[in-house]
Amino acid sequence: MKLVILTKSKEETMKLGEKLAQGLFLKAVITLSGDLGAGKTTLVAGVAKGLKIEEIVTSPTFNILKCYFHKPLSLFHIDAYRLDGVNKDIGLEEFIDGDGVTMIEWPNYIEEMIPLDFLEVIIRNLGNDKRELTFISHGVKHDQLLSFLGENKI
């Protein structure tokens, strides 16, 4: 399934993340692609807010993984950019197949760890604060997530 949504501001992108969070489930995996400044971290921040996580979401580029432990769902935010060409065996699969939801920036660097059932998000900068978000679901569980988002978008 595929769904394209346009947002006109950072706030709208956040809101979209919040909506998306309402449909999330244990072991959901969302990959995020888009240029620097496209708004990947903004969408993650929106999801975090939707999951009622109060910590401030910042980019995990340096840390590779940031964990937001929370109930009922924790959020794991991975940025695989720095794993290009180095040993990737650092236990990330324990989080992806763990006790929460995982959002992955630069998923192409850890392709082998992405499960078959996941939601792909491609964000395009249309200038100023306008963004085009393309959601493509792979697998039954994330098809349902995308249907949910389609019915509940802004």
Add this chain to the structure above:
Amino acid sequence: MITILLDSSNRYLSVGIAKGEKLIDQTSYEAWQRQSEMMIPELDKLLKKHHFTKDDIGDVIVAIGPGSYTGVRIALTIAKVIVLALNVPLYGVSSLHAMKLQNKPTIALINARSNRSYIGVFENEKVILKDQIMKNEDVLEYIKKHPEYEITGETEYLEIPAKQVNVLEEMLFLKSFLKPCENSLAIKPVYLKD
């Protein structure tokens, strides 16, 4: 002198203190992905509760894996810091061997994810099948072939029942069959996936 026992190689955090061959006290609970925050405070609490100080620590036994990538490193790193600071011996025990039952051949299992398991088979100190990573279908086949073996571990992912085991008791038992590490700081965690 007392012995410190540490294990964080799986979902649980286990910290214990022993005197000779007797486990005096232990703290053990599920602390998945939070063991790094809890292990030292729990050890501190346990020592204070029994009025021991660091100077009472005679040696350390640690489970070195296989298991969770981060988990196996937490207990081992803390163990290394203690033995380095106090200049006492370190004993490393297989996390799977520490899951054996007493006087019964035991298949010890840990979820290695991606449809694989860490498996080891033991009878007391003896190793029947050495620690390895195995596809879950092969694990189930192995279990079927050996109905006389007991099973331990968190085996919900395989949808089979398992017996409970006190890992620290078994680590203490295994110590008498081990030599302390010659170079404690050089001991590496066992991950098997590398």
